[in-house]
Amino acid sequence: MIKKFSFGKVFRTESVPVSLEAQSGPMPFVAVDEQEMSFTYRMDPQVVVYGLGENVRGINKRGWIYESKCSDEPRHLEDRRSLYAAHNFLVVDGKETFGLFIDYPGILTFDVGYTDINVLKITASDWNLDVYVIDGDSPRDVIRQFRRLIGRSYIAPLWAFGNGQSRWGYINAEDVREVVRRHREGGIPLDMVYLDIDYMERFKDFTVNTERYPDFAGFVKEMKEQHIRIIPIIDAAVKEEKGYPVYDEGIEKGYFCTDESGKPFVGAVWPGRSLFTDMLNKEARDWFGNQYKFLLDQGIEGFWNDMNEPSIFYAEDRLADVLEEIAEMRNGDGNLDLDAFSHFTNLVGSLSANADDYKKFYHCVDGERIRHDKVHNLYGYNMTRAAGEAFERLVPDKRILMFSRASCVGMHRYGGIWQGDNKSYWAHLLMNLKMTASLNMCGFIYTGADLGGFGSDTTEDLVMRWYALGVFLPLMRNHSEMGTRLQEVYRFTDIEGFKNIIGLRYRLLPYIYSEYMKAVLRDDLMFRPLAFDHPDDARCKTIEDQLYLGDELMIAPVYEQNAKGRYVYLPERMKMLRYSRDGVFSEKILEKGDHYVEVELSDVVFFLREGHAIPLASGGQCVDEVDFDKLTILTFGDDAVYEYYHDDGVSRNYEDPANWRALSACKE
Ligand code: GLC
Numbered sequence: 001m002i003k004k005f006s007f008g009k010v011f012r013t014e015s016v017p018v019s020l021e022a023q024s025g026p027m028p029f030v031a032v033d034e035q036e037m038s039f040t041y042r043m044d045p046q047v048v049v050y051g052l053g054e055n056v057r058g059i060n061k062r063g064w065i066y067e068s069k070c071s072d073e074p075r076h077l078e079d080r081r082s083l084y085a086a087h088n089f090l091v092v093d094g095k096e097t098f099g100l101f102i103d104y105p106g107i108l109t110f111d112v113g114y115t116d117i118n119v120l121k122i123t124a125s126d127w128n129l130d131v132y133v134i135d136g137d138s139p140r141d142v143i144r145q146f147r148r149l150i151g152r153s154y155i156a157p158l159w160a161f162g163n164g165q166s167r168w169g170y171i172n173a174e175d176v177r178e179v180v181r182r183h184r185e186g187g188i189p190l191d192m193v194y195l196d197i198d199y200m201e202r203f204k205d206f207t208v209n210t211e212r213y214p215d216f217a218g219f220v221k222e223m224k225e226q227h228i229r230i231i232p233i234i235d236a237a238v239k240e241e242k243g244y245p246v247y248d249e250g251i252e253k254g255y256f257c258t259d260e261s262g263k264p265f266v267g268a269v270w271p272g273r274s275l276f277t278d279m280l281n282k283e284a285r286d287w288f289g290n291q292y293k294f295l296l297d298q299g300i301e302g303f304w305n306d307m308n309e310p311s312i313f314y315a316e317d318r319l320a321d322v323l324e325e326i327a328e329m330r331n332g333d334g335n336l337d338l339d340a341f342s343h344f345t346n347l348v349g350s351l352s353a354n355a356d357d358y359k360k361f362y363h364c365v366d367g368e369r370i371r372h373d374k375v376h377n378l379y380g381y382n383m384t385r386a387a388g389e390a391f392e393r394l395v396p397d398k399r400i401l402m403f404s405r406a407s408c409v410g411m412h413r414y415g416g417i418w419q420g421d422n423k424s425y426w427a428h429l430l431m432n433l434k435m436t437a438s439l440n441m442c443g444f445i446y447t448g449a450d451l452g453g454f455g456s457d458t459t460e461d462l463v464m465r466w467y468a469l470g471v472f473l474p475l476m477r478n479h480s481e482m483g484t485r486l487q488e489v490y491r492f493t494d495i496e497g498f499k500n501i502i503g504l505r506y507r508l509l510p511y512i513y514s515e516y517m518k519a520v521l522r523d524d525l526m527f528r529p530l531a532f533d534h535p536d537d538a539r540c541k542t543i544e545d546q547l548y549l550g551d552e553l554m555i556a557p558v559y560e561q562n563a564k565g566r567y568v569y570l571p572e573r574m575k576m577l578r579y580s581r582d583g584v585f586s587e588k589i590l591e592k593g594d595h596y597v598e599v600e601l602s603d604v605v606f607f608l609r610e611g612h613a614i615p616l617a618s619g620g621q622c623v624d625e626v627d628f629d630k631l632t633i634l635t636f637g638d639d640a641v642y643e644y645y646h647d648d649g650v651s652r653n654y655e656d657p658a659n660w661r662a663l664s665a666c667k668e
Pocket of ligand 1: 421
C-alpha cells in the first residue's frame with residue numbers, strides 16, 4: 001500500500017507519472033519534524049536499509065551518510081556522500097518493512113546511522129516535498145510497488161546487449177576502424193564502438209569534425225554493414241560561439257538558463273565558455289531533443305549523455321575574481337608561504353562545481369523563474385528526457401540506445417545509466433556489483449560500469465575478472481580515460497581467454513535479454529541480494545558480493561588480485577557451472593553451505609538453482625549472428641521449465657503474448 005504526504009509548495013518533478021491524493025494525518029513509521037525539515041526512524045540493530053541507487057559503499061546502506069546532489073565525482077571513494085545521481089528511494093527491512101520515496105528536486109541528506117547507528121534521518125534543504133510511504137510484505141514487494149508507481153523503466157534495443165568498446169581518445173574514423181578490425185580478426189565479438197568528445201568539432205554538440213570523419217554518414221553505414229553501431233556522446237553544455245547554429249538559435253529563442261539579471265549564464269565545460277539549455281522548460285527541452293535528429297539522420301541509433309549534473313569547470317564571473325585575486329597575490333615579493341599557498345590552491349579548487357555557482361542561474365518553468373539549486377537534481381533527468389521524448393516523436397517505431405551519467409528517479413523511463421568515472425581498482429569491480437542491485441531497486445535496469453576501470457592504469461587480470469562480471473550486466477562496455485594504459489582486450493597477452501569470456505556473453509544473450517525484459521515489464525529486479533529470497537537465513541543479510549540474477553542464477557565474481565578463487569556461500573543446493581577456455585561447460589552439484597571455489601582467470605563460474613533452467617544460444621560475433629530460437633537448455637532438475645521472453649528487439653511491441661514461451665529441459 002502506498003500513501004502520499006505533501007509538505008509546502010511542491011515542485012512537480014514528474015518523477016511519479018501518476019497523481020495520488022495526498023493524505024492528511026500522521027505519517028506511518030517515521031517521525032516528521034517540520035522545524036528541522038527532517039524525517040526520522042529508529043532502527044533496531046537488525047534493520048537493513050536498501051536502496052539509494054548510485055552511491056558508494058554497501059548494498060546495506062546503514063552506517064554512512066549520503067547526499068542526493070548530482071555531482072561530477074570521479075573519485076568514487078568511500079568518503080564520498082554523492083556521485084552523479086539522486087535516487088531518493090530506500091527500503092527499511094527489520095521487524096517492519098517499508099519504503100520511502102522523497103520526491104524532491106533539491107539537495108537531500110540521508111543519514112543512515114552515521115551520526116547515531118540506530119537512527120535513520122532524512123533532511124531536506126527546504127520544506128517543499130512529497131513523500132511516498134510504501135508498506136509491504138517484503139523488500140521485493142515494496143520495490144515492486146515503488147517501481148509500478150514510478151512507471152516502466154527504459155527499454156534498450158536488443159543489439160545494445162552486445163559487447164561495446166569505448167575510449168576517450170579514438171580520434172578519427174581510422175582509429176575506430178582499427179578497433180573493429182582487431183576485434184573481428186581476433187574473433188572477439190563486438191557490436192558497438194562509442195565515440196567520445198573527439199568526434200565533435202571543437203566539443204560542440206551536434207557537430208562532427210569533418211577532417212576526422214570526412215563522410216560521417218558513409219562511415220556509420222560502413223560500420224553497420226559490419227554489424228557495428230557507432231554510439232556518440234552528447235554533452236549537456238552548448239559552446240558559446242556566434243555562427244554555431246545551436247548556440248545562435250538557443251540564444252535567439254531564449255532557451256538557455258539565465259543569471260539573476262536575465263542574461264545567459266556562462267560556465268565552462270569541455271568547449272570552454274558554454275551555456276546550459278533550460279531542460280526544465282518544455283519548449284527548450286523539445287528543442288534540445290530535436291537536435292539529436294542531426295545524428296539520427298546520419299544513421300546513428302544510440303547515444304550517451306554526459307556532464308549533465310550539470311558539471312561546471314568554472315563559472316565565468318568566479319574565474320575573473322579568482323584570477324584577479326591570484327594576480328594580487330603575486331604583487332609584492334610574490335612569495336607564497338604556507339598560508340598563502342594553501343589559500344592559492346583553495347582558490348583554484350573553488351572554481352569547479354562551486355555550490356554558489358549553482359545558485360547563480362535560473363530556469364523558467366511555466367512562466368516562473370526557479371533558482372537552479374532548488375531543482376538541481378532534475379537536470380540530467382530532463383536532458384535525457386529531452387532525448388527520449390524526441391526519439392518517440394522522431395523515430396516512434398524504433399528503440400534508440402540511451403544512457404546518461406546524471407540521473408534521478410523519473411529518468412529511468414527515458415534511459416539507462418552507466419556508473420560514471422570509476423577507476424581501475426579491484427574495489428570498483430565489487431562496487432559495480434553492489435551498485436547494480438541498488439540501481440535496480442530504483443528503476444535503473446539498463447546499467448553497467450566502465451569495464452576495466454575508467455581512470456588510472458589497469459592490469460590484464462583486472463580487466464579479465466571485470467569482464468567475467470560484465471558478461472551478466474545489461475550494459476557491457478569497456479571504457480577508459482585518455483592517457484591511461486590502453487585496455488582493449490586485444491592489447492593483452494591472453495586474448496583467447498578474453499575471447500572465451502566475451503563469447504559466453506553471446507551464448508547467454510537469450511537469457512540476459514529475457515531476464516532484463518522480465519524485470520522491466522514486471523517492475524521487478526533483474527539483480528537482487530540473496531537476502532530477498534532467504535529472509536530467514538541470517539548469513540544472507542550480510543552477503544554483498546554475490547547476487548541473484550533472475551530466479552535462476554547466482555553470480556559470485558572474483559574481485560581480488562592474485563586470487564585463485566573465492567569463498568561462496570550457497571543458501572541452498574545449487575549446480576555450479578564453469579565455462580572454461582575451450583568453450584565447454586562443466587558442472588558440479590554443491591550442497592548448501594560454504595565452499596571455496598577455484599576460478600581460473602579465463603573461467604566464468606556461476607550457479608544454477610535447483611528446479612530451474614536457462615536457455616543457451618550457440619553464440620556469435622555480434623548480436624545479429626545469435627540465433628535466439630535455436631537454443632539448448634542448461635538445467636538443474638529434469639522438469640525445470642524456463643519462461644522465455646523474446647521479441648524483435650527493435651520495435652516497441654512488448655505486449656505481444658507471442659513474445660512469451662515456455663522452454664523445457666532437453667539434453668544439449
Ligand atoms: C567524462 C565522462 C567520461 C568521458 C569524459 C570525456 O569524464 O564521464 O566517460 O570519457 O568525460 O568525454
